[in-house]
Amino acid sequence: MKKLVWLASTATIAGSVLFLLAAQDLSIVIKSADRQKMAITDFRGSGDAQNYMAVFNQTLWADVESAGLFSMVSKSFYPVRIPQQPADFQQPPAVNTARPKRGQPPAPTTGNGLWMSDWSGPPVQTTYLTFGYGAVQNGVFVVRGFVFDMRRGAPSEAQVIGKNYLGSVDEAGARKAAHEFACDIITQFSGTCIAGSHIYYTHQANKMATKEIWGMDADGSNQHAITHFNTATPGSSFTSVSPDGGKIAFTSFAKGQPAIFVFSVDSGRDLRFYNQRASVNETPSFTPDGKQIVYASSAPDDYCCRIFIADVSGTGFRPITAPGSIDVEPKVNPKTGTEIAFVSGRSGHAQLYTMNIDGGNVERISDGSGEATNPAWNSNGRTLAFAWTRGYATGKFNIFVMDVVTHKYLQLTHDEGRNENPVWAPDGVHLAFASDRGGTEQIYSMLADGSQPQKLTSQGINTHPAWGK
């Protein structure tokens, strides 16, 4: 018993040390240590704009916070007077070192929010302040947005961003303006903006319903169906997005046997991928140039599966792996374009492998324990996110990231249900994944160090995210 406790605490300490080491080894930049402090005021609106400021404020805060670049200062610390434009700032009176004369009030020590020092000093102590206001002008929702660096003494020198953001006079317009402002802020601090990117996923109205492919914005808004097969089959799943964001490829039972479909995202049009005659064609994904698709097929013997590569139309296919094992989920390294990560049962249960795109140099990169599935390349071409049961019962998947060169790995989810299908956001620091931690399977996002988990879906059952531009 004693030994167990000791082991457990050692494991915890070892775990946090490993975390620090691994985070560096994995070369994923999460600026947790040197995050700058950011305060974002609630913007007020005039006229009709008032109706949409709550949505605007909520979206702006969520976008900036989830970028993982800032330490957000809670609004409860903010002073009573909130500047709405640079001209609202007042210079504190010159410091008078002489003792005030009898009968005169003491010089004020605060501007109640209109002095820059009210924000840079305690209790707010922020480095950056985001402020502004909304209005409706000529039938357009207009936000004037500003970011000040509060370390610079004078308002005239403090402005980092000052810009107008436009949208339609409704919630969608407010959300658009907020996303664009947040993008400017994130980009200013050398992050990559994920607002405007899209997540595609498998949606099921209930356990008995046919699975359809849906899409949504990166923050979970604007959820909508892309496929409408409505067939009495298991439906469609296993989506991946083309590098330009214009196409999705997925696996569907819509025409009988599981087969690959490529759809245009905007028109929802079936681009008619040519499937080999086989009992299974599945898990398609695009090459980095978007011109080819790698996938798994049971051709020619109907005994699943070898990895194939074909044109984006499905023609010109050729096998990459030899027959003999279940090889699925090929993913081409987005940086080199010459390497494929995939899942294979060749050594027993499913494990992660890499190989050259011509099939040579096959290497197992997971250590053989448990089952490892769902590889997803970071845009750095070096880090894989994947799902692994290592250390847990069969079927208890958690999200891991691994450096494919050193094989060092880091576990990102712990004991919170079953977690699968991690995919990287275009910024390379966010992951989306599916988890049943809340009872039903839903899509979540988080930062690549496992922090800031955010639930993006809640209606029905939602799995297998793919994240594209």
Add this chain to the structure above:
Amino acid sequence: MFERRTVPAICLGISLAVLAAGCHKGNTPIAQAPPPAPNPAATTAAPAPAPAAAAPVVAQFTAEPTSIIIGQSSTLRWQVTGDATSVTVDQTIGTVQNTGSRRVFPSQSTTYTLTAAGAGGSTTASATVTVTEAPAPPPPTSPSNATRPGGYVTLEKGIESKVQDAYFDYDQSEIRGDSQSVLTQDAAALKALLADFPNAIFKLEGHCDERGSAEYNLGLGDRRAGSAKEFLVQLGVPADRIQTISYGKERPQCTESDEGCWQKNRRVHFSPGQ
């Protein structure tokens, strides 16, 4: 189509024919012209130059109804006036009275031609009966709907009661010992069903439990169905009577998360194919 001729129309027709022939003899044109002939065909029916004795006139030759479904009848009615020595209708009807009717049972669309001949020439008229195919019968009773010697009303019921699922170990597609006995019995049952339902196709569905990834399980289910097919083919079930499909873990028959349930889902299940 039949033609209803009226006497004035015939007269006009003859007059026109006479004029066209450049002959001024014969009937004086009617001073007051009737309305234009209703049908140009009426003129062609009387092409001959005006004879001394007028050809007989077919006052009526109709089919009622003009359109029938195969097996139904239509009634031809005719009336010939003038100086006719013989009135005949073709299509094996033959010589008839100047006025009469006849039920006909054509099996395909038929044009009946009545010929009235007399000293002044002959006149013909025709009537067509259009015969349409009867609506298609329901498809012949398929073997799967008939009661068969084995006593199974449908192939589905036969499979349900005679063919058992084969079960597998976790992440395995090899046919384990107990499943070999099951599939051996299944092979006999499938062959018996093929005797009863010669067109039967059997669909082998490969299923998995919920624990592996959905992507990998689609492959595993395919292998389970493929292994079972190979086993059955070796025991003489024709390969072209077997389809395979993997449902991976998409169609569990049991949804609890325990080994009892997982084992039920690691199976090859049989159903009628197409």
